[in-house]
Amino acid sequence: MAKREVKRVPPKWSLWFKGLDEWLLIFQKVSGAILILYLIGHTLVISTALNLGHPIPLTWNTIIGMAEGPAVYGHAHVGTIIEYLIALLAAVHGANGIRLILTQYFGITLPRPERHTFPRAVPSVKKTGQSWLKYIAVIVILIFLILATLVAFVW
Amino acid sequence: MNSWSLSNVSSQQVSTNAPTAAATVGNVTITKPPLSAPIRRTYTFKVKRYDPERGSYYWKEYSVELTNHETVLDGLLKIKWGVDATLSFRYSCRMGICGSCGMIINGTPRLACETKPYDLGTDVITIEPLSNFEPIKDVAVDFSGFFGKHRSIKPWLIRKDEKEQFEKLESYYPQTENQLNEYLEFAYCIKCGLCYSACPMVFLNKDYLGPQALAQAYRWSADNRDEGAILRLKVVDSENGVWSCHYSGTCSKVCPKDVDPALAINLLKHWLLYGKRKR
Amino acid sequence: MGMVSASTLRKIQYLLGIVLVVVLGIHLAFRWPSYEESITYTAAISHIQAWDFLYAAVLYILLYAALTHGLIGFRTLLLELWHWRYARVTVDVVLIMIGVVVAIVGTIALTGTILALIH
Numbered sequence: 002m003a004k005r006e007v008k009r010v011p012p013k014w015s016l017w018f019k020g021l022d023e024w025l026l027i028f029q030k031v032s033g034a035i036l037i038l039y040l041i042g043h044t045l046v047i048s049t050a051l052n053l054g055h056p057i058p059l060t061w062n063t064i065i066g067m068a069e070g071p072a073v074y075g076h077a078h079v080g081t082i083i084e085y086l087i088a089l090l091a092a093v094h095g096a097n098g099i100r101l102i103l104t105q106y107f108g109i110t111l112p113r114p115e116r117h118t119f120p121r122a123v124p125s126v127k128k129t130g131q132s133w134l135k136y137i138a139v140i141v142i143l144i145f146l147i148l149a150t151l152v153a154f155v156w
Numbered sequence: 157m158n159s160w161s162l163s164n165v166s167s168q169q170v171s172t173n174a175p176t177a178a179a180t181v182g183n184v185t186i187t188k189p190p191l192s193a194p195i196r197r198t199y200t201f202k203v204k205r206y207d208p209e210r211g212s213y214y215w216k217e218y219s220v221e222l223t224n225h226e227t228v229l230d231g232l233l234k235i236k237w238g239v240d241a242t243l244s245f246r247y248s249c250r251m252g253i254c255g256s257c258g259m260i261i262n263g264t265p266r267l268a269c270e271t272k273p274y275d276l277g278t279d280v281i282t283i284e285p286l287s288n289f290e291p292i293k294d295v296a297v298d299f300s301g302f303f304g305k306h307r308s309i310k311p312w313l314i315r316k317d318e319k320e321q322f323e324k325l326e327s328y329y330p331q332t333e334n335q336l337n338e339y340l341e342f343a344y345c346i347k348c349g350l351c352y353s354a355c356p357m358v359f360l361n362k363d364y365l366g367p368q369a370l371a372q373a374y375r376w377s378a379d380n381r382d383e384g385a386i387l388r389l390k391v392v393d394s395e396n397g398v399w400s401c402h403y404s405g406t407c408s409k410v411c412p413k414d415v416d417p418a419l420a421i422n423l424l425k426h427w428l429l430y431g432k433r434k435r
Numbered sequence: 436m437g438m439v440s441a442s443t444l445r446k447i448q449y450l451l452g453i454v455l456v457v458v459l460g461i462h463l464a465f466r467w468p469s470y471e472e473s474i475t476y477t478a479a480i481s482h483i484q485a486w487d488f489l490y491a492a493v494l495y496i497l498l499y500a501a502l503t504h505g506l507i508g509f510r511t512l513l514l515e516l517w518h519w520r521y522a523r524v525t526v527d528v529v530l531i532m533i534g535v536v537v538a539i540v541g542t543i544a545l546t547g548t549i550l551a552l553i554h
Contacts, residue, residue, distance in 0.1 A: 007211070010297065012287040012359045015263045022404045023356055029402065030512050037505035041533065044498065044541045053540070054547015061476045069474075076471050084470075088463060095456050101403060102449045108426040111419065114341045122341075122414035126405030156469040361515040393442050395514050428442040429449070
């Protein structure tokens with residue numbers, strides 16, 4: 002073994018850029034980190050706005066006013082846009098998460114191991130069952146996107 | 157319908173430009189190019205070589221003439237024999253069964269003996285050492301960590317009665333066809349390290365066991381002749397074991413033997429969460 | 436963690452994930468039809484004043500489920516990246532402390548609001 006610390010060969014990013022599953026992996030982790038930080042902030046802000054148990058309109062309006070920021074688009078504030086993006090992040094994280102839970106916990110769409118087909122077998126990640134779950138997740142996210150845009154910006 | 161035309165398959169086998177002829181064997185139709193005169197081309201091999209004395213990489217270009225039947229390994233050997241004898245790389249069987257010649261060719265981890273430059277379609281072939289491993293020299297990398305992780309999941313048959321295997325030799329361990337098919341797919345692993353190189357979680361988590369070790373943990377635990385699954389599940393049920401896999405599936409896409417480690421790992425997770433073995 | 440196996444933690448996280456999709460869906464559904472209206476003071480406390488205990492229960496479940504699910508996930512991410520000798524102990528202790536503090540603050544605010552409004 003070499004005495005000095007030899008660093009690992011760096012990865013080939015091009016291999017991972019062309020795969021949807023690789024993007025979803027990174028997205029799940031990054032969105033999860035952002036969401037937990039948002040959750041901590043959101044809980045503390047709302048708790049402060051409720052005056053820690055003694056709700057009065059003055060405290061609520063002051064704190065929520067500060068968190069929302071100025072109005073930038075019609076009646077939508079800066080805070081509205083941020084919360085809209087966070088809600089979208091949660092929707093994608095949730096839809097992909099349900100897909101992962103169905104596959105890994107309940108084993109839905111996991112094929113049974115079987116003899117190889119000739120000449121090359123199809124890896125399980127490319128079989129139709131897994132694709133169906135991804136399409137359903139995309140449709141759910143699109144529905145959420147439409148509803149959230151209506152609620153936040155139009156109505 | 158099991159009609160397989162080779163153009164559906166990865167570039168490791170298909171010849172994209174030659175006209176094809178069809179033959180039917182049983183209910184499988186195989187189309188393959190006719191045996192004609194070999195098509196010669198000159199390729200530029202750009203090799204990323206590691207210099208252990210300086211601890212850094214450098215690129216070297218070589219020009220080599222290959223036919224449409226010759227592989228990247230043939231090209232590297234021609235370079236080593238005729239142009240630059242200092243070029244170091246691993247190879248052995250030259251037929252895709254030993255797992256020695258893994259390297260990154262045109263951005264994807266492949267076996268050099270199973271990749272034909274003609275099928276890759278480019279005139280410049282980029283060759284780099286396998287990622288996620290420590291390099292030794294040029295394109296050869298250090299597999300000792302990889303093998304250590306493989307050993308840690310006890311890749312052998314474990315029976316409750318140890319003496320049985322050596323003293324009570326009159327009995328054998330029966331296995332039906334269905335029991336064989338439960339794990340056969342994962343027994344094709346040749347330990348080439350391509351999956352380990354392709355896995356993004358191996359890159360992020362230095363202590364992750366890796367798709368190869370985990371697939372082999374499933375292979376031995378799913379074998380009906382084995383009684384030691386509980387020992388392996390203890391090793392595998394940790395933050396650096398099965399739970400560091402997040403199902404990106406890159407390992408299964410690059411495996412030259414279609415072992416499908418992604419499926420093995422997810423079946424392992426299913427076992428661990430459901431608490432019982434799927435029969 | 437010496438007491439809980441990794442697969443038990445994951446089981447909790449996955450089950451809470453399913454619970455969260457439902458509960459968070461309800462929480463977001465209460466923004467209908469207009470987000471701006473739903474964050475005014477009157478709208479925010481109207482459900483509690485109307486003795487809507489179901490919604491209050493949803494909020495409690497949301498708080499604890501989201502914190503647990505999120506912190507287990509965050510722990511997984513941090514332990515994959517950091518491997519120095521005391522990484523596991525440090526990450527566990529810090530995240531548990533943060534979780535307990537935020538849970539207590541949220542519980543005090545929520546319970547206090549409910550008690551104050553239903554009098």
